[in-house]
Amino acid sequence: MAISFFKSKTEDGSIENRPIIDLREVNKYYKTAVGDYHALEGVDLQINAGEFVSIIGKSGSGKTTLLNMITGIDRPTTGEVWVNGTGVHKLNENQMARWRGKNLGIVFQFFQLLPMISVIENIMLPMDFCRTYPMNERRKRAMDLLELVELADHAHKLPTALSGGQQQRVAIARALANDPPVIIADEPTGNLDSKTAESVFALFNDLISKGKTIIIVTHDSGLAKRTHRTALIADGEIVNEYVAKAMPTLTATQLLQATKNAKVQTYEAGSMILSEGTNADTFYVVAKGTVEVILPRPNQSDVIALQLGPGKCFGEMEFFHEKKHLASIRASEAGPVEVLAIGYDQLSELLKQSDVTREALHQMADKHEGENLSKRGVAS
């Protein structure tokens, strides 16, 4: 498949480790007859170039408002939105239109192809508006994009002559017309059957491999799991993704509560986080880096029993059993570590609301305890 019409994002094609999208303390209020409605509250979100991120949440949770902040379709009441180095919150509507045309490709749930012009003209239109390619190249580029989405044969048809899936692929081709670094898609498969949805998703994966950054809003958690990252939004706030990973059976509201309760703690590489035998009162979730579970062995050097990465937790054994640390935990030598600390009192409150989570954590505690004893050479 020809890809020469995309600009290369990185030298080696790997994901760049810099945020191409950076939302800083974004708040959005709507004035209503009954008072201000808080659609987004203190949202911080960073998405790196080349990432495939899904935003999930219930209806009315604020996920589309969040998407609108990124696309400049709506503006934050307070806070800043930076996309590809541009302060989107600073642009007026007219500047925004041009900027959006060049930097973002938007794919709508209902395709939103202009019905009075042909498929290929729909794809050429963003190039016409933004004058991004010379006139004589636009048709060829549009044709190449149609080949990419495997619809070159339908180039001169009106959009209404195509099926829903075909229209959505045309919409994706249109989103790519100006070769924007970021593709934003709002429920791109929401209106398609599963087979067609799969082909659209495969197309997204293909684009990711070519260096695009893609953000999709979806209700489909199965789809969300197949993206690099998922941002769960509840009541206008972003749930910490690692908390959600550690306790996936909590409801969105409970996860939000856990996110709010969690305190961020950072540790230098190789530094001790907690020591065996000391009193335990906190449950931890790893957010960045790797932590090592260390067990002492008589007359031998300590052994690294386990390495825990982002989304993994520790401190659950002590919560369910003896309230003393049964192992030492330290930051890996590989780099600094960030953990989210939740007090046992708060964890207890949370687990009272979710028996499933309590049970899951309990089972994990039992399992870890068994492993602990076995690693120490003690029969369980």
Add this chain to the structure above:
Amino acid sequence: MELRHDEQSLEKVWADFWSNRGRTFLTIITIAVGTFAVGFNSNMGLYMNESMDGDYLSANPSEGEVYAYPLNDDMVKMARAVPGVDTVEGFSSVSARIVHTDGTFVDVSFTSVEDPSLLTLNTLKPAKGETVVPKYGEKETILDASALSLGYKPGDKIILELGDGKKRELTLAGYTHAVTGFPYNLARQVNAYVTPDTLEWLGGNTSNYDRLSISVLEKQTDQEHVTEVAQAVADRMERAGATVYFVSVYQPGHHFAYSITQGVFFVLNVLGYLTVFLSGFLIVNTITALMTQHTRQIGIMKAIGGGTMQIFSMYFVLILSFGIGSLLIAVPLANAVSENIGGGMAEWLNFYTLPYKGYTSTLIQQVVVAIVVPLVAAIFPIYNSVKVTVREALSDYGLGGNAKPKDDSVNRNSVLIPRPIRISLRNTFRRKTRLSITLFTLVLGGAVFIAVYNLWASFDKVMVDIQGYFLADINVAFDHGYRFDKVAGIAESIPGVESAEGWLEYPGTLKMGDDETGTQILFVAPPSTSTLIDPIISSGRWLQPGDENAIVIGNHLLQIFPDLKPGDWLTIEANGKETDWQIVGTYSITGNISPPLLYVNYEYLSVLVGEPEMAYSLRIITSQHDSATQKRINDQIQSAFEARGINISSTQLGADFITDQKAQTDILVYFMLVMASLIAIVGGLGLMGTMSINVLERTREIGVMRAIGASNGDIQAIVITEGMVIGILSWAISILVAIPITNVLCYGVGVAILTAPMPTVYGASGIIAWLIFTLVLGTLASALPARRASRLTVKDTLAYE
């Protein structure tokens, strides 16, 4: 929740009415324009006719005049005894010229009236603002109030130059309103009244009358009957020894402007109802748009229990409120404008208006137009929207509308036109019914506009044609015949005069068949080599040198005797002698000419009537043809003739001729242009409405275009281009549709005002004016919707939550 016509329903109606004030305003104005047009025309017609008749008939007008000499009181008694006559009054008059303060002359006709209160026919009435007709004594005069523009005030001295060159001074006693006479602004002659003694002092002859005014017993408005009676009086006078010059019967029983105004009112009414017709279309468009906007609301109302009839009546009340709003604007406006314009027109046409009181019949028409038409127009769109199912009303997502799947392949080769413009072009044709209605409105507006311009050009052509019969720079008419050598010599001695022709005008009676009384005609006899006449020949030929009993007749005689043709022979009595003439050709001249003019060679007629080498008028050519030169030389000629004792009865400058004629026709054209502009405004409103609806319907598309990079300018350009395309398309069609409308207008207005169809002229000026109008209109009408479109944010158009 149950929907009833309770407060909630009314609140919804009010919310619909008030929440989108721009749309409400546009709808109300659309209806109001049609309502105003109908009201204005109807009020004008009623008010002016009522005032014209009221004022005119209150002066006990005569229906016919017989110009003869000499007449005395015994002959007046004889005339009164003629069967069919109600009353007859004799008048003596004399012509003179007012020497204006700036040295220019104004023709004036003095009529001897001892006491105006004793007049039984053509009575004099107090001028506007006065309660009585001023009394006047010796060496005093009263003037018709239409001459107020001359600037004389009661007590002022008026210097006169009599026909024999003598100077006289009269004191102005005041003004009177002579409604039965021609006003100064149109006739360029002032009607003035003096005592018999003063008339004698001014060179008149009061022992004999020179004119009889006749009122008939019955059928006062029957031209044929009145002519018959007047002719009978003329015959009786002739038998009694008087020489009859001619009989004048012009629109008996009616003010002189009657036929002009009827013609104008007819045309204005047609245009007015055309405006209503077009407004009706626009109302359909607007209501359809309104209902399109409300489809979702209707769905919700139905979903929560609103019945079809309940919703139907809710929108009916909304439309009714638009109609009432329009009435509130259009009725007082039409009344005020009719009263003011009617008053102005009346003054121009020399009659006084009655107090304006409004007309019930007009109000009924306006109510029909403002209330009934919109309601009827709304039935279909409302019905269509209300019958939509809840599912259809609420399932409105994405952009799928108006492009038929069968058009699954579009033109690949239209690469030369930029895509945004192609979008405009395709948008133009997406809603074909709406486009048709808008085009229909604009095309008719444009066609009428162009046709009125063509009518104007036709009037101009008529003027030029008429001018062909009066080519001289200066026409000097004498009070009797003078030797041509003498008067021509005097005129040609003045520097700047190139040449002069002596013409003869002589009255005669055409004897046809068994009609003993005959028909009054006037011979006009230019020299056979004349270069100062360029007639429009409709059949046969013009006069040639050497022609003796050859005669060229015109369309006015043909109106009386339609069977006459070249080759026929006529017997005409002139100077007491009957002569046979052979018709060699027919000419055509537009306008009211009475008696009919018959052209013969001067050389033959002058000998026939015993006045060889004599000239009754002198047609002079000057070296420069501008108005200033003509005026200067005219003054010198008058002084020169005066010095030689030659009496001039009137002079006419060539340059003034067209200006005077045009002043009269232009006012009619201005009226029609106002009406055409009203239609154009309706068209403009229609275009604006259509563009607003289009923008409204394509809100989501605009949002999508914004989302893929379209700037304010891009969006505005797309909308404005669409408006311009519709405008230019309508302009092109208007040019074609204007052709039959021009024909009808030229025929109808010509027959009504000039008694003959006018020649049709298709000029470029109307086409160009309408193009400019259309471009401006197209831009303005789409600028507002375009601006609104460009201000739509993506969020407004694609809001998901």
